[in-house]
Amino acid sequence: MSTSVLDKIPGAKPSGVLMADAIRVLSMEAVHRAKSGHQGMPMGMADVATVLWTKFLKYDPSRPDWADRDRFVLSAGHGSMLIYSLLHLTGYKSVSMEDIKSFRQWGSTTAGHPEYGHTAGVECTTGPLGQGLATAVGMAMAERHLNARFGDDLVNHKTWVIAGDGCLMEGVSHEAISLAGRLKLNNLIVLFDDNNVTIDGYATVAETGDQLARFKAAGWAVKAVDGHDHKKIAAAMRWALERKKPVMIACKTAVSRRAGDKEGDKHGHGYNLMDDEIAAARRHMDWLHEPFTLPDNVKKAWLAAGRKGTKVRKDWEAKAKSNAKFAELSNAMSGELPADAFKALDAHIADAIATQPADATRSCSGKALAALTPTLESMIGGSADLTGSVNTLVKGMTAFDIDNYAGRYVHYGVREFGMAAAMNGMALHGGVLPYAGTFFVFSDYSRPAIRLGALMGAKVVHVMTHDSIGVGEDGPTHQPVEHLASYRSMPGLHVFRPADMIEAAECWKAAITAKGPSMLVLSRQKVPAVRNTGGDLSAKGAYELSAASADAKVTIFSSGTEVSIAIAAQKQLEADGIPTRVVSTPSWDLFEAQPDAYKASVIGAAPVRVAVEAAAKFGWERFIGENGVFVGMSSFGASAPADRLYKEFDITAEAVVAKAKAAL
Amino acid sequence: MSTSVLDKIPGAKPSGVLMADAIRVLSMEAVHRAKSGHQGMPMGMADVATVLWTKFLKYDPSRPDWADRDRFVLSAGHGSMLIYSLLHLTGYKSVSMEDIKSFRQWGSTTAGHPEYGHTAGVECTTGPLGQGLATAVGMAMAERHLNARFGDDLVNHKTWVIAGDGCLMEGVSHEAISLAGRLKLNNLIVLFDDNNVTIDGYATVAETGDQLARFKAAGWAVKAVDGHDHKKIAAAMRWALERKKPVMIACKTAVSRRAGDKEGDKHGHGYNLMDDEIAAARRHMDWLHEPFTLPDNVKKAWLAAGRKGTKVRKDWEAKAKSNAKFAELSNAMSGELPADAFKALDAHIADAIATQPADATRSCSGKALAALTPTLESMIGGSADLTGSVNTLVKGMTAFDIDNYAGRYVHYGVREFGMAAAMNGMALHGGVLPYAGTFFVFSDYSRPAIRLGALMGAKVVHVMTHDSIGVGEDGPTHQPVEHLASYRSMPGLHVFRPADMIEAAECWKAAITAKGPSMLVLSRQKVPAVRNTGGDLSAKGAYELSAASADAKVTIFSSGTEVSIAIAAQKQLEADGIPTRVVSTPSWDLFEAQPDAYKASVIGAAPVRVAVEAAAKFGWERFIGENGVFVGMSSFGASAPADRLYKEFDITAEAVVAKAKAAL
Numbered sequence A, B: 001m002s003t004s005v006l007d008k009i010p011g012a013k014p015s016g017v018l019m020a021d022a023i024r025v026l027s028m029e030a031v032h033r034a035k036s037g038h039q040g041m042p043m044g045m046a047d048v049a050t051v052l053w054t055k056f057l058k059y060d061p062s063r064p065d066w067a068d069r070d071r072f073v074l075s076a077g078h079g080s081m082l083i084y085s086l087l088h089l090t091g092y093k094s095v096s097m098e099d100i101k102s103f104r105q106w107g108s109t110t111a112g113h114p115e116y117g118h119t120a121g122v123e124c125t126t127g128p129l130g131q132g133l134a135t136a137v138g139m140a141m142a143e144r145h146l147n148a149r150f151g152d153d154l155v156n157h158k159t160w161v162i163a164g165d166g167c168l169m170e171g172v173s174h175e176a177i178s179l180a181g182r183l184k185l186n187n188l189i190v191l192f193d194d195n196n197v198t199i200d201g202y203a204t205v206a207e208t209g210d211q212l213a214r215f216k217a218a219g220w221a222v223k224a225v226d227g228h229d230h231k232k233i234a235a236a237m238r239w240a241l242e243r244k245k246p247v248m249i250a251c252k253t254a255v256s257r258r259a260g261d262k263e264g265d266k267h268g269h270g271y272n273l274m275d276d277e278i279a280a281a282r283r284h285m286d287w288l289h290e291p292f293t294l295p296d297n298v299k300k301a302w303l304a305a306g307r308k309g310t311k312v313r314k315d316w317e318a319k320a321k322s323n324a325k326f327a328e329l330s331n332a333m334s335g336e337l338p339a340d341a342f343k344a345l346d347a348h349i350a351d352a353i354a355t356q357p358a359d360a361t362r363s364c365s366g367k368a369l370a371a372l373t374p375t376l377e378s379m380i381g382g383s384a385d386l387t388g389s390v391n392t393l394v395k396g397m398t399a400f401d402i403d404n405y406a407g408r409y410v411h412y413g414v415r416e417f418g419m420a421a422a423m424n425g426m427a428l429h430g431g432v433l434p435y436a437g438t439f440f441v442f443s444d445y446s447r448p449a450i451r452l453g454a455l456m457g458a459k460v461v462h463v464m465t466h467d468s469i470g471v472g473e474d475g476p477t478h479q480p481v482e483h484l485a486s487y488r489s490m491p492g493l494h495v496f497r498p499a500d501m502i503e504a505a506e507c508w509k510a511a512i513t514a515k516g517p518s519m520l521v522l523s524r525q526k527v528p529a530v531r532n533t534g535g536d537l538s539a540k541g542a543y544e545l546s547a548a549s550a551d552a553k554v555t556i557f558s559s560g561t562e563v564s565i566a567i568a569a570q571k572q573l574e575a576d577g578i579p580t581r582v583v584s585t586p587s588w589d590l591f592e593a594q595p596d597a598y599k600a601s602v603i604g605a606a607p608v609r610v611a612v613e614a615a616a617k618f619g620w621e622r623f624i625g626e627n628g629v630f631v632g633m634s635s636f637g638a639s640a641p642a643d644r645l646y647k648e649f650d651i652t653a654e655a656v657v658a659k660a661k662a663a664l
Helices: A016-034 A040-044 A046-056 A077-090 A096-099 A130-148 A165-169 A171-182 A211-217 A230-241 A277-282 A295-321 A326-334 A343-355 A361-372 A416-429 A439-458 A483-488 A503-512 A560-575 A587-592 A597-604 A643-649 A651-661 B016-034 B040-044 B047-054 B077-090 B097-100 B133-150 B165-169 B171-182 B211-217 B229-242 B277-282 B295-320 B326-333 B343-355 B361-372 B416-429 B440-456 B469-474 B481-489 B501-513 B560-575 B588-593 B596-603 B644-647 B653-663
Strands: A072-073 A159-164 A189-192 A221-226 A247-250 A380-383 A407-409 A433-439 A461-463 A494-495 A516-519 A543-546 A554-558 A580-584 A608-616 A627-634 B071-073 B159-164 B187-193 B221-226 B245-252 B379-382 B409-411 B433-437 B459-467 B492-494 B518-521 B543-546 B554-558 B578-583 B608-616 B627-633
Touching: A016 A040, A016 A096, A016 A295, A016 B221, A016 B409, A046 A077, A046 A159, A046 A189, A046 A295, A046 A433, A046 A651, A046 B071, A072 A077, A072 A130, A077 A096, A077 A159, A077 A295, A077 B588, A096 A516, A130 A171, A130 A326, A130 A416, A159 A165, A159 B229, A159 B416, A165 A171, A165 B608, A171 A211, A171 B171, A189 A211, A189 A230, A189 A361, A189 B379, A189 B416, A211 A221, A211 A247, A211 B211, A221 A230, A221 B440, A230 A247, A247 B326, A295 A326, A343 A361, A343 A503, A361 A433, A361 A494, A361 B221, A380 A416, A380 B221, A416 A433, A416 A439, A433 B416, A433 B543, A439 A461, A439 A483, A461 A503, A461 B343, A483 A494, A483 A560, A483 B211, A483 B481, A494 A503, A494 A587, A503 B459, A503 B469, A516 A627, A554 A560, A554 A651, A560 A580, A560 A651, A560 B343, A560 B379, A580 A651, A587 A597, A587 B578, A597 B187, A608 A651, A627 A651, A651 B469, A651 B653, B016 B040, B016 B077, B016 B277, B016 B295, B016 B578, B040 B047, B040 B077, B047 B159, B047 B187, B047 B295, B071 B077, B071 B133, B077 B097, B077 B159, B077 B295, B097 B159, B133 B159, B133 B165, B133 B171, B133 B187, B133 B326, B133 B416, B133 B440, B159 B165, B159 B277, B165 B171, B171 B211, B171 B416, B187 B211, B187 B229, B187 B469, B211 B221, B211 B245, B211 B596, B229 B245, B343 B361, B343 B501, B361 B501, B379 B416, B416 B440, B433 B440, B440 B459, B440 B518, B459 B501, B469 B644, B481 B608, B492 B501, B492 B588, B554 B560, B560 B578, B560 B608, B560 B653, B588 B596, B588 B627, B608 B653, B627 B653
Parallel strands: A072 A159, A159 A189, A189 A247, A221 A247, A380 A407, A380 A433, A433 A461, A461 A516, A494 A516, A554 A580, A554 A608, A608 A627, B071 B159, B159 B187, B187 B245, B221 B245, B379 B409, B379 B433, B433 B459, B459 B518, B492 B518, B554 B578, B554 B608, B608 B627
Antiparallel strands: A543 A580, B543 B578
8 A cells, every 4th residue: 555646736635655654754764863773663553553543542632631531551661662653643732843863862751661650642661672562461451440440331331452463472371361361351452563574674583483372272252454554454454343252353564664675584683774764765765844843734634533532532421421420430540548448447457466466467367458448449350360369359259250350369370570570550540549469479470560660650550479488388489588679679669578477567558658659678577566666667678666775775677577586685685684675667768758867767777687588688788887797698498487597597586686695 | 180990999000180199198108297388380381291291301319410311300399299209209318308308498408498508419509480481591591502512422412391370470481481482492391380379369350362372472382281290291202302492281280189179279389288188188099008108019110210320320421421521511511701701801901001091990800801702702792782781792702593503602692680680600510610791780670580599609790881970971770879788788799899800800800709699880981090000809809909108097999980080189188299099899708708917908097988980879888987088979970071070060070179177
């Protein structure tokens, strides 16, 4: 297909191909100017995107946050000029022509990869391949859930994804598509940019699988289409909207379409069109306008496509406002907490202060959830096939499933990465507050999504249990050692490791209240109560849990299950005439944010500082100084009952006492 | 199928089912005694394993390290009692009946999950699901490569994998099977334990995909079989051996087979057979022997199966010894370096000392590889579809591919996790030294395999480029911040961040010489030479790169691309009359291993200590103390040219100078 003869007439209604050429030219010119980026995919998928954004996608450029809009996710985020072109052309204020000219420059909205929160209209930060698709699954899940809760009139939209060869090679794509297939998410449509070009050359250098057969095996409806034939693309999209399953359309495209020699070429993926090739491509497209200039008719046609959505949005609003559930939906979408959000939790804390229960902190977390989830209806739980172990299922919750999308518990399967990405997608969609659990050691599997969630500020709670050698018999493959350090060093993520029932409840409250994602790190094994006061002390990140009898000679810092070891050591040291205080450090990042004076008072002035944590020492110097005493792990763990491991690895009150004395 | 009537006759040759019952009973009893573990899979797959280990698998219990043995990987590692039973029954010395009785106890060889290096006969540490399968792909690749290099007479064996529902839900399984399918690894056979039970219940709670269709789409030969019918299992295995592709056999099994009520039940996965159920299962199997006691005929039949392999191994040895390439194979398998391993590299270092080249450290790494790989024929490179960017392809290397398994460069595709796991598998197989590259930020994707490699001590080199905001325009999704801290805290992994051509070569030498896995963290952007001396200083982890003109008032610690910033700051401070020294810290773990006196001398006594690194501060306190000055990142990065980002995030010589002065 090429532009029509009518396109030669200035001012005539442009053909779809001419409209797509506008994307192609903007993309090619922005990349050329930045000397960086990728024109290959935007030029290749320009036709598909034009059909989608002019005929199918439900969006209103004047209200990027309209609740019932379709979600569009550019999973192949390196093709960012595609979405920037679309946002600019359809009239989003977030992307001006100046921004297009400043592609990939400091402060512009046209960052190298699309960034959620940075550019209105970008629904999801993408670039790390495969994750856009996996995040979109979460968006589609959230939509189905809210649809079940609020009805078709308020919530009824699609999630559209553009994914490339790279996305589909990533493992997370498997977790995403098998989960979506299992849940029959008929509101999810993936447009596969089937261009057979990756960075190393033609995709076949590394991939010869049959993607259509693969998606079909996962329970999807599939179809292949010529990705440059506007009519066939439109027919495929119409067909997709009628399926009762998620849909994958493989769009056969040529990378750097209409860029002359680089069209369909393995060198057409990223920035490498030189001046003469840009000129040739412009001639090839009959595009004779100045750089970064659009002809009026093309500009008008694109803006008109955007304006169509404004009417749809207004119609929805008019109907929605008379819907009895509209206020409730708006509340849910706002993410604001109800006034009584923590009433039951506070009562639970009061009870724990009174009864001083011994429990595993995973179980403490489960009890906090039991106090939170009845009030916080937006909370949607789940686990990666470890429901009984991670205490995320609250009694009375039903499974989110094909015949019950209103259910609030997701069986994610053994898909840690897909789970974390789906949670991000739910949070980005809005209206739900997802939390889900797996073993802490397997947070490694979900780490890329945990990072992306931290970068996006997606409000989710990762419940990570079995948090140390306390796992016991399962051995070193299942025993985290370096994980606390590895997450404490991640920007934007709140990490909590509570010590008992009270701290666990406080940490949940802090997680629910905090901006962005949180992680609760919890034990398999039972620990005694270590607190008998309220005061929401965990919110300060670290605090003096137990004072010394006189000017402290020793301060013991600790978190989680080792706080009780610190308390036992304190008793022994005090009995031996050594005034000792104990500091609990449930959240290093919240502590870091406290005023310096508070921090100094918590660190204290004791001549000997000891840290005890069943984890790597890495990072503890900030509490104990470079010459402080550390009682913890310096290797991987081993397989044996937990008590034995604590003894063998010398993480005991006796070790703390002996080392503290030696340092005095 | 059940035991035959002949099995009632004491001393008669046991049926296959009776032999499988031995596995079932040992597994069930060991788990029962440990009150921990999983009898479900070992009992379900006992029949398949019996057929495999008595009729097909090539192994010699008296030589667990025989080079041409088949590799057996229990990807579903929680079923560890299956392999411990097999090792014990076939006569491996590593697993005695006492060990079986001590399942999951401190010091026993029967750890909770199979551990490579801990128990002879265990080829791979498993437990983190999906990874056994992905590791096995690497083993099969190594085998095909060595076969191409040494011929059928020396190297010609299979890799067999048992994988469960959980393994196949994990994303890494997709990367593994699509890579194996692409490479047509006809020496790889996966036995899928198709039992439809996971921890959350029946697998269908989370998975309804068609696994046979899925593997077929990835280019595998597939077949389903009754996993309790010995004849049909054997026929399927014979069929598998004749395919020209990797093979997946879906073995329909019942979890906790022959355990009465729990057979095939969703509660039959893990430990939960109580005393009465154990008794009932024994009655059901007609197994009337004392616990942990085997009837003589069963014992003998199993030992005979093991001994068959001894003969096969001896025949191989007899033939191998007269093969001209035998010594070379033995050398390769031993992992010993040739005497002239570093001759070219040393010359390259001498040249760099003389010429002081400015270069990106990724390019420095590429040049070190060009000096190493011609001599070290075992080195097999690759990348996750970033060949041109990560500098891992040395001129003259050809692609490892279907028609050229002798090739030494692997196009892993966009499969970071699968790549890292495959590298582990190659290293475990032996005979090759794998290295491969991706962007440092995407090390998050491969992290679970990097960890498992560190735990196993698998000798691989992860080449991680684009190591900071120096990535520039690609933005925060592509800019590592917390990654250095996250890997420096991982036990068993050597992390190197070289500053220039000389350090890059030294770090490669250290990585090749070191035990276990290494990671080289390298820059996209060009940096000046900072060293003009030899002396293999990087091997000490940290060292004084540039002395102060007098008693130092300031020490600046740095690594990688920021060392040149440190040097520039030193010049300015010295010019301002402030004696300043610079310490380069290419490897924290190697530094940690130095004598205390050396460490103290490197840390020095300057009153002001500054660290500059374009990464998170986390962990730097060990060099600069808790009140030291840090110049680096405290948030995610942004999209803009690299120079601009260094300025905006204030990681400059000026910032170092100003902050050092303020602290004086």
